[in-house]
Amino acid sequence: MLEVENLHAGYGRIGILAGVSFSIARGELVGVLGHNGMGKTTLLKTLIGELQASAGVIRYEGRDVTRVRTAHRARAGMGYVPQGEGVFPDLTVRENLRMGELGVIEQSAVPELLERFPILRPLLDRRARMLSGGERQVLALARCLAGRPNLVLLDEPSDGVQPSIVDDIAERLQALRSAWNLTILLVEQDLKLVATLAQRVLIMQKGRITDELAPSALGDRALISERMGL
Numbered sequence: 001m002l003e004v005e006n007l008h009a010g011y012g013r014i015g016i017l018a019g020v021s022f023s024i025a026r027g028e029l030v031g032v033l034g035h036n037g038m039g040k041t042t043l044l045k046t047l048i049g050e051l052q053a054s055a056g057v058i059r060y061e062g063r064d065v066t067r068v069r070t071a072h073r074a075r076a077g078m079g080y081v082p083q084g085e086g087v088f089p090d091l092t093v094r095e096n097l098r099m100g101e102l103g104v105i106e107q108s109a110v111p112e113l114l115e116r117f118p119i120l121r122p123l124l125d126r127r128a129r130m131l132s133g134g135e136r137q138v139l140a141l142a143r144c145l146a147g148r149p150n151l152v153l154l155d156e157p158s159d160g161v162q163p164s165i166v167d168d169i170a171e172r173l174q175a176l177r178s179a180w181n182l183t184i185l186l187v188e189q190d191l192k193l194v195a196t197l198a199q200r201v202l203i204m205q206k207g208r209i210t211d212e213l214a215p216s217a218l219g220d221r222a223l224i225s226e227r228m229g230l
């Protein structure tokens with residue numbers, strides 16, 4: 001479903017991704033772990049096309065999308081939930097969900113999403129800026145899913161969200177993943193969340209994928225520190 005080969009990208013002359021290679025099969029949920037500043041967000045931005053790759057190849061469903069514009073990648077089924085900024089703060093919840101489904105020709109997924117994320121239902125007419133961190137994260141996720149993606153690039157959904165809501169998001173995301181056969185690339189610092197959701201875990205260090213772990217290995221702090229390069 002997604003194949004990444006020797007991907008390089010950065011900001012101006014500063015190189016951040018220094019040859020990232022990995023692949024994900026359809027329906028898989030793959031976690032990416034790494035210390036701050038190792039390039040995880042940069043990787044997601046490059047995959048969705050907000051940043052241009054300076055070298056390497058991104059193949060999505062067999063098609064080379066490395067030079068394809070973000071809007072076209074989205075139309076092809078790639079979704080992105082950026083860290084902490086996935087909603088329009090001045091729009092209501094309802095309007096945010098509508099924005100998410102612009103350009104979708106299939107039947108609206110919003111009624112199903114409101115069933116799967118019932119926390120949003122009483123908030124439909126509230127502006128997104130008024131929501132709690134957890135509610136905003138659920139909205140960001142639902143907004144992305146309203147676009148009916150096949151692949152979701154998810155950046156730190158636990159950030160600024162209280163633990164009970166993180167557990168709830170994890171459970172609902174898992175249910176949705178199997179119902180919709182979603183493929184998910186999850187960047188996350190919360191080891192417990194990665195261990196709960198991911199089938200494989202990639203370790204990122206200094207702009208490269210340096211290792212792969214089974215989620216069951218995430219309980220072993222010493223091993224994690226060693227592999228993550230502390």
Ligand SMILES: Nc1ncnc2c1ncn2[C@@H]1O[C@H](COP(=O)(O)OP(=O)(O)OP(=O)(O)O)[C@@H](O)[C@H]1O
Nearest residue numbers: 011014016034035036037038039040041042043189
């Ligand atoms: N717009 C930018 N301009 C210049 N450098 C940037 C920019 N955004 C990020 N960087 C730098 O790129 C490096 C990688 O950042 P990135 O956000 O990808 O890391 P990360 O692994 O996601 O870390 P975190 O967990 O802190 O979000 C960091 O050194 C960061 O300072």
